[in-house]
Amino acid sequence: CRTAVRLPGVESVSVIALEDWAEMPADDAEIEDAVDEGVHFLPRKGTRRIVGSSSVEGIEVVGVKSVFDDQGRFSPVYNEEDLIVVPVDSVVLAIGQSIDTAFISGEHDSIIGRNGVIRANMSDMSTGIPGVFAAGDVVTGPRIFIEAIAAGQSAAASVHRYLSQKETPKTIFGVSTAIEHRGAPTPVWPVDCNVDGYYTIPRQNPQLLKPEFRRTNFELAELSFTEEEARSQASRCLTCHVNPIFVGDKCIMCGGCVDVCPEFALKMIPLSEVDLDIPKSADVLSGFIGVEKARLGETEVLQELGRSTAMIWDGARCIRCGLCAKRCPTGAITMEYLEIKQEVTHT
Numbered sequence: 001c002r003t004a005v006r007l008p009g010v011e012s013v014s015v016i017a018l019e020d021w022a023e024m025p026a027d028d029a030e031i032e033d034a035v036d037e038g039v040h041f042l043p044r045k046g047t048r049r050i051v052g053s054s055s056v057e058g059i060e061v062v063g064v065k066s067v068f069d070d071q072g073r074f075s076p077v078y079n080e081e082d083l084i085v086v087p088v089d090s091v092v093l094a095i096g097q098s099i100d101t102a103f104i105s106g107e108h109d110s111i112i113g114r115n116g117v118i119r120a121n122m123s124d125m126s127t128g129i130p131g132v133f134a135a136g137d138v139v140t141g142p143r144i145f146i147e148a149i150a151a152g153q154s155a156a157a158s159v160h161r162y163l164s165q166k167e168t169p170k171t172i173f174g175v176s177t178a179i180e181h182r183g184a185p186t187p188v189w190p191v192d193c194n195v196d197g198y199y200t201i202p203r204q205n206p207q208l209l210k211p212e213f214r215r216t217n218f219e220l221a222e223l224s225f226t227e228e229e230a231r232s233q234a235s236r237c238l239t240c241h242v243n244p245i246f247v248g249d250k251c252i253m254c255g256g257c258v259d260v261c262p263e264f265a266l267k268m269i270p271l272s273e274v275d276l277d278i279p280k281s282a283d284v285l286s287g288f289i290g291v292e293k294a295r296l297g298e299t300e301v302l303q304e305l306g307r308s309t310a311m312i313w314d315g316a317r318c319i320r321c322g323l324c325a326k327r328c329p330t331g332a333i334t335m336e337y338l339e340i341k342q343e344v345t346h347t
């Protein structure tokens with residue numbers, strides 16, 4: 001729609017969308033910028049037919065009661081009594097993208113899975129057809145770019161192995177490096193703690209050309225950050241590959257880390273409240289009292305568990321400020337910088 005509104009001679013552009021404002025799959029910023037440029041949205045409307053005798057005169061649209069079912073699957077329900085004709089003289093179909101697997105012949109169509117994706121073994125991206133590998137959105141459906149790159153790399157290694165008939169041993173391992181604390185630059189962590197920046201520097205978007213100007217041309221609408229703005233925004237980075245690591249044996253249960261955490265990411269709870277159905281929680285208990293014993297729920301066992309404490313860290317809330325590590329009087333918490341490394345041995 002933002003291309004259509006820029007074309008010479010176009011007076012107005014309307015978007016007929018099945019979804020309501022909150023459900024539309026476009027980014028909020030794209031929708032806001034389109035509205036600013038004069039695009040008119042008709043949310044919760046479905047198209048029925050194009051109206052006109054010798055040329056397009058309008059499009060009949062029907063109201064939409066809901067777009068997704070209770071399980072979140074695409075299943076639009078229409079209100080057939082809510083029919084209107086929107087006068088238009090051109091219709092542009094915008095129906096999204098889908099996977100085109102037409103090149104896969106009938107004898108191999110068993111590799112096509114649900115929703116038209118190609119089935120592939122995610123460990124080596126092989127498809128079951130000798131010498132054919134697949135990677136990316138065509139296998140997983142829409143995912144982030146970096147996942148497609150990783151899958152492409154895995155597929156490339158498999159192709160090499162297939163063609164050369166040689167193994168390419170690969171080892172993936174994590175290296176965790178303790179940082180003295182986030183406030184003290186060290187040789188492995190040369191950036192000072194930026195939690196203040198995260199709180200004090202507001203998030204900004206790049207400047208946009210004014211709508212009345214940008215809708216007249218195809219110039220880049222979004223201007224870049226200035227160097228100063230870019231540096232300021234980059235300094236909000238919380239470097240979340242740095243994590244607080246807890247050493248239970250050193251902890252004296254003083255609760256200082258819980259008190260100081262600005263995001264309430266830490267909690268100390270009696271072991272008896274640990275949810276045994278969460279696999280990692282069960283791991284903790286298996287080294288302590290045994291999951292099976294804990295599951296029995298006997299009074300004695302619960303009392304024993306109730307006297308011991310588990311530290312719960314919520315990685316999604318944690319902003320990696322390092323305040324817990326600074327507060328800990330026994331050094332039971334270190335902030336550690338995690339790198340994932342991969343070594344490939346070419347033979």
Ligand code: SF4
Nearest residue numbers: 261318319321322324
């Ligand atoms: S690093 Fe900061 S946010 Fe994360 S648990 Fe420690 S005090 Fe809380």
Ligand code: SF4
Nearest residue numbers: 251252254255257328
């Ligand atoms: S501050 Fe250190 S010793 Fe105190 S509860 Fe937290 S981890 Fe344990």
